[in-house]
Amino acid sequence: MITPSDIENWILLKKQAADAVKAERDLRIKICQELLQGKEPGTHHIFVGDYRLNATRKLNYKLDQDAVYDLYNQGLLTAEEENLLRLKFELNLRDYKKAPESVVERINDYITTTDAMPSLDLE
Numbered sequence: 001m002i003t004p005s006d007i008e009n010w011i012l013l014k015k016q017a018a019d020a021v022k023a024e025r026d027l028r029i030k031i032c033q034e035l036l037q038g039k040e041p042g043t044h045h046i047f048v049g050d051y052r053l054n055a056t057r058k059l060n061y062k063l064d065q066d067a068v069y070d071l072y073n074q075g076l077l078t079a080e081e082e083n084l085l086r087l088k089f090e091l092n093l094r095d096y097k098k099a100p101e102s103v104v105e106r107i108n109d110y111i112t113t114t115d116a117m118p119s120l121d122l123e
Helices: 004-035 065-073 079-083 093-098
Strands: 042-048 051-057
Touching: 004 042, 004 051
Parallel strands: none
Antiparallel strands: 042 051
């Protein structure tokens, strides 16, 4: 049976976990900024004292979806350029849940569901 003590422990662990994640992230950023300063993107093997670290400098890439989609629809992309892109269909869950069975019937054959992580919040 779940007791108030279980809930209190959960609240404490949740706070400690969030604090630990933030502290680790902040320290990792500080360390990597110094170790990777002036280095090209990629993995670098760096020694600090007796520690051998693998520090990876990464770049985020963001594609202008609307502009590229327009080029694609107009047939203006070469085959080589199209090979650089990936089209991905995603389920619009909001509309899916509102749609009548006659609309979702065929699409249901291509949907797999699994249990997601449950949520729990304190009011």
